[in-house]
Amino acid sequence: MKLGFVTPWYGDNIPGGAEAELRGIVKHLLGKAEVEVLTTCVEKFGSDWNKNFHKPGVTVESGVTVRRFNVRKRDTRAFDMVNYKLMKGLRLTADEESTFLDEMINSDDLYAYMDEHKDEYDLFIYIPYMFGTTYNGMSVCPDKSVLIPCLHDESYIYLSPFRELFPRIAGMAFLSDPEKELAERVYDLTDVDDRTLGAGVNTEFTSDAERFRSKFGIKGDFILYAGRKDPGKGVDVLLRYFAEFKSRQDTDLKLVLIGGGSIEIPKSVKDDVIDLGFVDVQDKYDAYAAATLLCQPSFYESFSIVIMESWLAGRPVIVNGKCEVTKNFAKRSNGGLWFENYPEFEGTVNYIIEHRDTADIMGANGRQFVLENFAWDVITKKYLDFFEELIT
Amino acid sequence: MADEKINTEEIMEQIRENIKSRGYSDLDLNFDDVTAGNYDKYEKPDFSLSEMSSEVSYADSSKCVDYLQPMDGGGIKLAIKKVIRKFCKPAVAPLVESQNLFNGATARALAQMDAYITEREGGDGGKRKADEKEFMDVQEKLTEDLDTRVILLEQKIEQLEKKIAELEAKG
Incomplete structure (x- = not known):
């Protein structure tokens, strides 16, 4: 079984809950499946999404194969304007929704690689839901896509491109039952295998x-x-x-x-x-x-x-x-x-x-x-x- | 210990009963302003330059409201909407223009304030950094002087110890 985990950034020491969860899943799957991380050259969420911090190519980091691709230049100002409206809970037009997805973090090289090599992978797994790499990556082959969305009830989840794409993917894994219920309220998941799997926790520590x-x-x-x-x-x-x-x-x-x-x-x-x-x-x-x-x-x-x-x-x-x-x-x-x-x-x-x-x-x-x-x-x-x- | 059964929903019921019996309620205590989740309504925000710049930037880009908004639908519904808009235009269009003038003036004023604050922050920040550097330079020099004095004192002690040893040897 060959699994490609697609995420906007990856690194052993970068902050973030979804980032830590992905690291945990990938590292615990090593030896049980063939695992690769497909990501961009951007360092982390807080970095400039136009800047390729890492070199493109394949590296092995803590035993994990990481394949990085250059990002596409984005119109930050156009994105910020649309994002501002979303943060304030305002409705977006169809054009603005496209701007949101086109002008956030994206990598054409990554999508081209996925398109060319999709037959080599059994599944592509995406975490979390709102980034360009997730939406545009899943669009390459929805039938092989599994999403770990990390949803909150926030304006982003109601964007119509998400509502159109998510019902066509293979599976969705949730961290909790309320998250699954929220997803089922917002999206038509009739044909999607969706389950609550939870998140991994380090249970080995001691405390004094x-x-x-x-x-x-x-x-x-x-x-x-x-x-x-x-x-x-x-x-x-x-x-x-x-x-x-x-x-x-x-x-x-x-x-x-x-x-x-x-x-x-x-x-x-x-x-x-x-x-x-x-x-x-x-x-x-x-x-x-x-x-x-x-x-x-x-x-x-x-x-x-x-x-x-x-x-x-x-x-x-x-x-x-x-x-x-x-x-x-x-x-x-x-x-x-x-x-x-x-x-x-x-x-x-x-x-x-x-x-x-x-x-x-x-x-x-x-x-x-x-x-x-x-x-x-x-x-x-x-x-x-x-x-x-x-x-x- | 986990075998001992407790039910947190029942405990919550007990707690709520207790609150009621003591006459405790949100309204009596006027705690509307500290109800979890009402951040936007009651929060007096701390100043954030980046947040201000983001708000000013949005105000600038959205200051012009277009009277002709895109319309949904088609056929007869769309035609009726267009007729209604045409009828309303003489009343609404001047209001939109006035609003745009006001929006423009407000956005420009905000941009001026933002520029002023950014300049001041940059200036103060620069001065603070210069002060810090000067302070660090002085501290470094003092540390070097102290190191030198310690070395000299150690040498003197060594010499004195030698002299004492010589005197003791002579008896």
Whole structure:
């Protein structure tokens, strides 16, 4: 079985959730299938999409064969104008939709290669959905295309070119059931083999709560937020809820933030919010174990590795109840609670603090849920079975 | 431990009951402004030069509204739409022109503000970098001086130790 994974950029150390997921899938499939990554010479999402950072050609990176192609020059300004409208939720005309797909990251050399060599590959797998390499790559041979879309309910998913192409591809793999339900609402997937497979999680790490507490001098209960400090991730709401919580409750509870980005911390809780910024991976694992609970306030998550890691460290989570994906995980696993407003935030935090034994059971439930569903050996087998069924 | 059964939906029900029994509700507490997800409505944004430039750029490209918008459909429906548009033109076209004049003036004013802020940011940034470089140069020189003094002091100590050893040998 020869599989070509098509993605706009690839690298061992580039950031991004979809990028990490692809690396994981590809590396775990090595030795079980013939795997290649087909990508452009652009370095990463945050780079200039007109700049060929890597040399075109074939390299082997951490055992993975990577075939890179030069990008096509794009009209950045035209793209930005259309993208602006999409970000503001405005409708696009048919011409603007074409501009969006034509002027984002694309590689004519990649599409020509795929067209010429498509018979050598059993399947092409694309991740994520919105990039030019995915849309135009899938257009080369939809019947051999499998999409791992990483969908959120955002304006991009409603573009009519996607609605026309996606019903014609061979398969779609989702990270969660709510993501699959969303796709089935938006696209006609009657003839597409679509399944929830989940995402792979590293389950092999260890964590030490005391090591974290002594290294960073943190005592007592604390809520952990792990992720980018960006309003789009809901951390601003968490900070305001935490400030409100502290003003209403006589408690020493702290909020510990780990991850990049910056956000203004309300003055009233300056001493109770500990922003550690970027920390080592081991410190992050230790932080999960030391925390009373992990809070994932984000609205838009297609999976959320951090709640899985918190569960693996044995700690419960509270999540934004308006995010169907994380709420679904918390419900299914019985590993966490959810909040949609301040009173529920206060209620869930207090419940976990006041019911230590139940909180430990939630953590253990979550851990069991991750091991059964998202350990890499489980995920790899699901993907292999899926691909084999599609081919036969 | 995972064998002990708990049901998080039931726990959530308990929590909600508790909120109700305490008379806690969104409205009573006036927490509309901190409800998860209402970022656009209530968020006072931090200043971001790149976001401002992107907004100004969009304002500039979309300042002209065209009275003649493309129409969907065909046949009799399209013909009726065209007749309605023709009838409305005397009333709507002057409004569109006035709006375009206003849009143009606003977009130009915003572009001026953007240029002004960009210039200032560049200037301040440049000055800050120069200050930082000067500070680092001074620190480097001080470190070098200290290194030299340490070496000299170590040599002196060595000489003194030798002298002491000689004196001790002489008795």
